[in-house]
Amino acid sequence: MGILSGPVSYLRFVVPSPADGFENAFCEALAQHAFHEIDPASDVERAAGWVQFEDAFASEWDPQTLLHASGHLLLRLRVDTLKVPAGTLKAYTAREARDRCRELQRDKLAKREMDVLKLEVKQRLRKRSLPKMALLEVVWNLGTGELRLLSTSKAAATLFTDVFEKTFGLQIRPVGLLTVLWLRGMSEPEIDGLSALEPERLHLLAR
């Protein structure tokens, strides 16, 4: 479920306003940190980068059309994972090892031979596999500085924060119990004053 349909779950962040004329700089930054497919012939197990909001396979942005009509910047962070499950690798490697032993008329392979075989099997399986694709939707209101990440996963939030800060060079901060008050207009001295409060024990009668 995403921003366009169904129930939404999201994390809130605040970001400083970008400088004027940010559109060109943002398009360049997005292109530099755009998503690139994983090469199955490599050892890379995860790739993360930006894609267009409407198209998970497109990574070009135009300053003229960067912002949605609503004034929001809509993005998706695509995260692909290509990993051969350990159990699968073990089963296929064992089968290959048995076949190899039969050919060589030996009872078993040496450890080094097994290690090499395992790598070969892993590469073959990677070429046969499709990566698992995750798309994290990002809705950024540049006017208010508030940003929503359409996920409540801590792992997703950590990855997103890292990629966002590297892309845009802006520090992003999660909105929590105190930041909400600041966003709603409470002054910092008033918020600081909350430090004096202690939890109430409502189940105990007053003395």
Place this chain on the structure above:
Amino acid sequence: MPNQPSHDRFAFLGREFLTWLWFEAERNNGAVQVESLGPVRVEFGQRLVLESSGTVREDSTDKSEAPSLAEDARTALRVGKKVARARLLLDLGERHFELGIDAETLTLSGVKLPTLLAGEDDQRLEERLRLIDEVENIVDELYMTFIRLRKDAETWAPLREALRTWVLDGAQA
């Protein structure tokens, strides 16, 4: 912007907020008055998680149809637990929202938005963004209302006693 210290330090405010909200919704027949919005109808939905605070957390989860009335939920209050997560139904004017909320972060999850009027994708998106802004505004303003009461010793003292009576007497009802 305030520094956001370890969220554990202020997590109690979030739990006290949701517990207060439950109390207010019950004593005012579901209507919670918010200065900037007017009366907001609040109902606790099918999931209510109460937790004790401290290093060892225990939770009592109630998934009954009316968990706020269930004896287990009341008993949990009586032993000092407070609401950590809840499913809320909020009505403001003609708008109806259903959402999950986490007390320690005010994270909203599974937010069900009202049926849309717009048909085109672009218009749908704008309308959904406005509705998300609206439900967030309601939740934030409810929280602000609580914090204003909580931080003022004069308003908090009688409210605390009313809450205590509700926790103890309501559990015995």
